Amino acid sequence: MYKIAVIPGDGIGKEVMEATLHVLEAIDVVFDYTFADAGDEYMEKTGVALPRETVDIVKASQACLFGAAGESAADVIVKMRQELDLYVNLRPVKSYPGTKCIFDNLDFVIVRENTEGLYIGLEEETEEGATATRVVTRKASERICKFAFEYTKKTGRKKVTAVHKANVLKKTDGLFKETFYKVAEDYPDMELDDRYVDATAMFFITKPEMFDVIVTTNLFGDILSDEGAGLVGGLGLIPSANIGENQGLFEPVHGSAPRLAGKGVANPSAMILSAVMMLDYLDENNAARKLENALVEVLAEGKVVTGDLGGSSSTMEMAAEVRSKLEEYN
Amino acid sequence: MYKIAVIPGDGIGKEVMEATLHVLEAIDVVFDYTFADAGDEYMEKTGVALPRETVDIVKASQACLFGAAGESAADVIVKMRQELDLYVNLRPVKSYPGTKCIFDNLDFVIVRENTEGLYIGLEEETEEGATATRVVTRKASERICKFAFEYTKKTGRKKVTAVHKANVLKKTDGLFKETFYKVAEDYPDMELDDRYVDATAMFFITKPEMFDVIVTTNLFGDILSDEGAGLVGGLGLIPSANIGENQGLFEPVHGSAPRLAGKGVANPSAMILSAVMMLDYLDENNAARKLENALVEVLAEGKVVTGDLGGSSSTMEMAAEVRSKLEEYN
């Protein structure tokens, strides 16, 4: 039995969470859920977006499923990443059948540093305007690069690419790049290279097959993972894992989508795939593969899918379909 | 007669420059060229990448054609932008016939702030690693937004989108966003909106038709314009204009491409289109349209084009073909 914190949050976050929990009931793994609050709605009621209690619940859990937060997203999710030291943000870019992918066979992963860079929160007003400090430490660079190499090895991938802008950010990204090559010395059999972030943004479109595992700093990872989402059919399909030494927090890359909220039409795939990442994190790999396959079958059939996937089913109808595939496997 | 500084620079910069000057001979505008040095090769000889003399030559000119610089690009081009206060970096994303575009009808423009942000050069080593300061001033934000609105009006475009990350960079990008909406008050008939940079990177792929003119800070403009290049067939096609109060500097977005250099096979289109932007900057709009049309004809026919465009012609053969189209118009 796993202790799991569940934070549905705002907007469609709540809907895709409900759908995902419904699907997870058909998985042969026992979860002990504790529900917790965070986001805009909670902030309207209480004045805080992320209560201490929620952080504590997550700290006491092995993993957390997180739906989405609205306007307060930065205050909720960025704070949570830092408080829990969830230093890895893992974002797969994978094309699934039945989705509007520009490329059919994409399968690479972005490993985003998740605790520093421009997300460190050091901004100041000045006479002329404002400044923000981008922090790159040796320690954080080392552990994220190490994670990237270990992940590559463990998953049987072949190549790690460091993405940076060291020609302009000579000291900060110079350090990141240097650290990458230093860590790489412990992995002599690994293919590796490095690219500028601007060139990478282009190659995602013109030569995406050159990427396998990408490791990069916080904001570059943010931008590139959304671009990656575009390549494989949009945010409705993209899960992510925030991983630290003690916890993992799993969330769709999409937000609370206020315009879709309350209609029951949101695509639950990104949240379901986030649950797949959670199962893998908990080393429940069989359950993870089953859940992923069930979703892939539903996507490939394209019959009981939401509007963004060309169907007309509701969030819960699509979830029920995934669940019934799962039940067939048992 | 216009005084033009010409900096071929390194690698394919020299080749596409030669090609472009050859084409420009068939244009009914008289140029007085002064050649100047910058880049890796010059640095090897002298120890400096950008000599004072070159900056002075550009300062004494109305415009500058710039090819490419190699490893020293940041020290050459970023320095030039700052020294000459070329505060606008204008980067069209336009699909031309005969090129490998993902989308056929793209036509939007990125207006990139060109003097500050993370390019300001304020980096420091610290005990733990290094920091970089991102500077956003009211003044620079105001003038770049003003330029974007004026440009939109002048070119008959309809909509301006500010791109930022104000949910995380609340002070710096908060200021940029606020300034955008303040400047917008002087343009009551303009359509406008704002987007997060990560979402923008996705929408470039999933809904690019939503963009018309984008205004953004320095590094975001750098990343997005390369992504835009990817959308319309790669860097071989993308020109750019660096514009200040007194000068314009026109350069392909591509670099010196060491692996292609010396073979005479580089696509001269981006440099030729940079010359088109120069002609427009000099208000030689007829000549600009003629030159652009001549290139478009050659691209559309797809017979005398370089390898990256599916042909087998050399840089100079393609240039000669563009020139002969031009001569037909006379």
Ligand SMILES: CC(C)[C@H](C(=O)O)[C@@H](O)C(=O)O
């Ligand atoms: C909501 C926002 C603060 C967040 C980020 O920038 O990290 C989001 O875009 C993401 O990628 O998880």
Ligand SMILES: CC(C)[C@H](C(=O)O)[C@@H](O)C(=O)O
């Ligand atoms: C060469 C490099 C410093 C430059 C930049 O980052 O501005 C280039 O990528 C560009 O976009 O002109």
